[in-house]
Amino acid sequence: MNTRMADNVREALEQMIVTGEFADGERLDEIRLAERFHVSRTPLREAFQMLAASGLVELVPRRGAFVRHPAFHEMIEMFEVMAELEAVCGRLAARRVTPEVLEQVRATVIACEAAVEAGDSDGYYRENEHFHQLIYAASGNDFLAQESQRLHKRLQPFRRMQLRVRGRMIQSLTEHRQILTALETGDSDTAEAVLRDHVAVQGGKFNDLMASYKQSNLRANSQPMAMRG
Amino acid sequence: MNTRMADNVREALEQMIVTGEFADGERLDEIRLAERFHVSRTPLREAFQMLAASGLVELVPRRGAFVRHPAFHEMIEMFEVMAELEAVCGRLAARRVTPEVLEQVRATVIACEAAVEAGDSDGYYRENEHFHQLIYAASGNDFLAQESQRLHKRLQPFRRMQLRVRGRMIQSLTEHRQILTALETGDSDTAEAVLRDHVAVQGGKFNDLMASYKQSNLRANSQPMAMRG
């Protein structure tokens, strides 16, 4: 819990938006939310600014803040960019990774294996997150790592949907192993290629994602509600 | 001029920071700036939020807003990411570009040629911006285009430094021609490779950039001034 109310409100709203508590295009009522969080409108508006910066809401002047769930095609676009960012991270990491970080990656892959054997999908989710954080850091480019993390975080709810799909965990683990080997041997081409495919939405994954997207309460609509006819 | 004061203040501050009007680590005094812009602290603080989101200032709780000029190595990192983003844009664009956009790219290259012949470096700068915007759009991925544009804008001051270097305009134009050809022939590998090298800071460009960086009044320091000993 931060001492700044604005940060707490941002976090709370972020969670609420990401978990689909608001419909797409819904207006965030300043007064009602201020009452709900027991704060004044000032920190709430600061939170709106931050949410707008990360693309979760759209601020329309003199109209208000509208939640902005990505349409399906936008989500696909984001995954395409994510795949490229991870591919670059992998390519650079294969050349730049330090023995210490490599050891951590190894440990994470082992933890992933354990999670798969135990059928612990939550545990796998955690270790998977860790794995990707390590790849970002291993790129040796802090700015790249930061940007990758930012987008990774934004795609979190959709990734969560994905993990439910049968057999996905095993496939993911196999790819993690391949990536680890590529890093160990300094094979940047393989690291790049496997990571791109690992993240990319294609083939069966596309259909799985589409199905879970439709089931979710995140509705696709690029127009803010204020603009609707 | 926007009707929202906060947006105007953001834009003004952005320009001031980018042009080096503030030293790195300098604290932005809310009261003094509010007086200077003839606004209250409220819209000023909103502007701070936005600037923090785009990385131009660092918001330290209970301490204030500190301007954050990238250190040299951070700038290099950003260029590395920019090169990769443009490379991806190029690769996708070679496959997806529409005849209409391709025609616009052609026109822009012609305008670049005219600017070089006329020795009009401002004109070249403008057309060069246009060229890259078109490449982003041609990628067919709006999210990618948006992110590329965001980073492109952030690197603007450094790119401006670069254009002063002798012979850079001619080299840039040659590369533009190569990229255009790659797009016309759908050669995604070439488009990717040329664009990466076009943007990448390497060889002579590295030294040129370092020299102009040192000359600029943008000082490298990753610590906020409040934290200094």
Add this chain to the structure above:
DNA sequence: GTCAAACGTTTTGTATACAAGAATTCGATT
């Protein structure tokens, strides 16, 4: 002379007040 505690000052973070721009309601007119 140095260090630290206490006091006063400055500055941030939040609440509230107020003005101006949207949205809505309701009545008048065709």
Add this chain to the structure above:
DNA sequence: AATCGAATTCTTGTATACAAAACGTTTGAC
């Protein structure tokens, strides 16, 4: 009955007021 428009109500954007945290300075003890 539908539509246009004026009046009313809400909501946003900004200013100001106030509380609490950080900062600086002075004073006192060793």
